[in-house]
Amino acid sequence: MDFDLSPEERALQQKARDFAEAHLFPNEMAIEEHGKLPADILANIHRQVLACGFNAINHAREHGGQGFSLFHQMLVNEEFGKATGGIWGAAWQPAIPLKDGTPEQRERYLVPSCRGERFYCFAITEEGAGSDPRRVRTSASRRQGRWVLSGEKWFVTHGDVADFIIVHALAEGDPDKPTLFLVDKERPGIRVKRSPKFMHNYISEHVEFVFDAVELGDEAVLGPVGGGFELTKDWFVEARLKIAAHCVGAAIRATEIANRYAGERIQFGRRIHDFQAIEFMLADMAVEIMAAKSMLYRVAWDLTQSDDRKRAHAMASVVKLHASEMAGRVIDKALQILGGRGYMRENPVERLYRDVRVDRIWEGTSEIQRAIIGGQIKKRGLGLYTGWVGGAA
Numbered sequence: 001m002d003f004d005l006s007p008e009e010r011a012l013q014q015k016a017r018d019f020a021e022a023h024l025f026p027n028e029m030a031i032e033e034h035g036k037l038p039a040d041i042l043a044n045i046h047r048q049v050l051a052c053g054f055n056a057i058n059h060a061r062e063h064g065g066q067g068f069s070l071f072h073q074m075l076v077n078e079e080f081g082k083a084t085g086g087i088w089g090a091a092w093q094p095a096i097p098l099k100d101g102t103p104e105q106r107e108r109y110l111v112p113s114c115r116g117e118r119f120y121c122f123a124i125t126e127e128g129a130g131s132d133p134r135r136v137r138t139s140a141s142r143r144q145g146r147w148v149l150s151g152e153k154w155f156v157t158h159g160d161v162a163d164f165i166i167v168h169a170l171a172e173g174d175p176d177k178p179t180l181f182l183v184d185k186e187r188p189g190i191r192v193k194r195s196p197k198f199m200h201n202y203i204s205e206h207v208e209f210v211f212d213a214v215e216l217g218d219e220a221v222l223g224p225v226g227g228g229f230e231l232t233k234d235w236f237v238e239a240r241l242k243i244a245a246h247c248v249g250a251a252i253r254a255t256e257i258a259n260r261y262a263g264e265r266i267q268f269g270r271r272i273h274d275f276q277a278i279e280f281m282l283a284d285m286a287v288e289i290m291a292a293k294s295m296l297y298r299v300a301w302d303l304t305q306s307d308d309r310k311r312a313h314a315m316a317s318v319v320k321l322h323a324s325e326m327a328g329r330v331i332d333k334a335l336q337i338l339g340g341r342g343y344m345r346e347n348p349v350e351r352l353y354r355d356v357r358v359d360r361i362w363e364g365t366s367e368i369q370r371a372i373i374g375g376q377i378k379k380r381g382l383g384l385y386t387g388w389v390g391g392a393a
């Protein structure tokens with residue numbers, strides 16, 4: 001068994017770290033100042049993303065992506081996750097269900113998305129449908145051989161900058177026929193109802209969309225009619241792994257800042273890391289990160305070896321749950337070690353503290369991850385989690 005990274009993997013990790021330090025960290029405060037990332041700065045980062053080959057790392061080369069394995073994506077996402085304000089979103093990763101489109105859909109949506117010429121947002125959540133997507137009411141009815149889409153979607157991240165929306169709706173209003181639709185944002189009948197403010201300042205907005213009898217052809221249906229939930233689950237798996245990698249990166253950055261400060265800050269005639277209260281906090285933080293990172297690397301490696309979608313769904317929940325809760329605990333301690341300086345917005349630790357809070361909510365709350373894990377234990381046995389790779393106890 002070899003736990004070491006190959007020289008190529010170390011080089012990729014270093015390249016991602018250098019990219020974050022050169023192009024993401026210096027622009028973080030612009031998000032704080034403007035409430036989102038100004039378009040000229042975003043365009044500049046986009047150019048760097050293309051130059052460094054960090055566009056569409058999650059898609060195949062034949063579609064214009066970088067063809068990175070899940071493990072290699074994780075190495076990059078961990079480094080990018082150290083940045084605040086969701087600025088990692090500037091290194092775009094088009095939604096994974098786009099690969100399941102028809103050749104025409106891939107040509108129209110996926111290929112230009114990989115190049116950075118088109119941008120998506122994914123609209124599942126509604127006022128009455130959050131954790132329980134079966135309560136979705138947005139419906140696409142059949143009228144004269146066309147689809148007519150009506151409903152409202154909430155919290156749609158990147159809704160302001162995207163030019164197309166992947167909409168999770170019910171075909172014919174039937175809860176057993178959840179279906180994904182590719183909807184160009186300029187189509188008549190689509191409007192932004194509201195763009196509320198959230199706890200974090202973020203690269204883009206989380207908007208509420210209204211779809212008022214939006215007419216679509218059959219070419220707008222992504223995947224099979226009624227197959228939307230399976231594709232949405234693939235999106236959740238990828239997003240949950242990405243969140244876990246971001247959380248590990250965020251916790252490491254906060255801990256490095258706190259550790260450095262503790263080694264320099266003098267109070268009562270001593271460096272504060274010589275107080276056991278501080279030293280023990282740093283010890284707990286290091287242990288928490290080591291445990292979460294070990295789990296993350298194992299799961300990413302495991303899923304890189306297998307195409308088992310159900311296993312991927314089961315494992316993504318564990319790592320998302322653990323890493324997001326870990327990041328909350330660790331960054332809270334980092335802020336405490338920094339004292340008043342940790343409470344200043346100019347300090348990355350303050351921003352990370354706000355940023356990681358949503359990681360316990362979006363793409364399935366911690367409670368929903370526990371429900372998934374509990375269900376998997378009943379279905380597949382405890383060994384899935386307590387055994388080693390392959391699920392053997």
Ligand SMILES: Cc1cc2nc3c(=O)[nH]c(=O)nc-3n(C[C@H](O)[C@H](O)[C@H](O)COP(=O)(O)OP(=O)(O)OC[C@H]3O[C@@H](n4cnc5c(N)ncnc54)[C@H](O)[C@@H]3O)c2cc1C
Nearest residue numbers: 122123124125130131155156157206361362363364365367
């Ligand atoms: C900043 C932000 C960005 C987002 N971006 C997007 C996006 O791009 N696209 C999109 O579609 N959605 C997006 N979301 C929505 C997000 O996925 C939902 O907020 C999340 O799934 C929870 O749904 P809810 O907010 O309606 O909470 P609810 O489902 O109402 O849950 C409220 C509470 O009840 C708990 N709960 C619910 N059911 C159970 C249960 N069975 N067992 C135990 N506890 C339960 C929850 O865990 C939570 O604590 C975003 C949300 C935020 C905050």
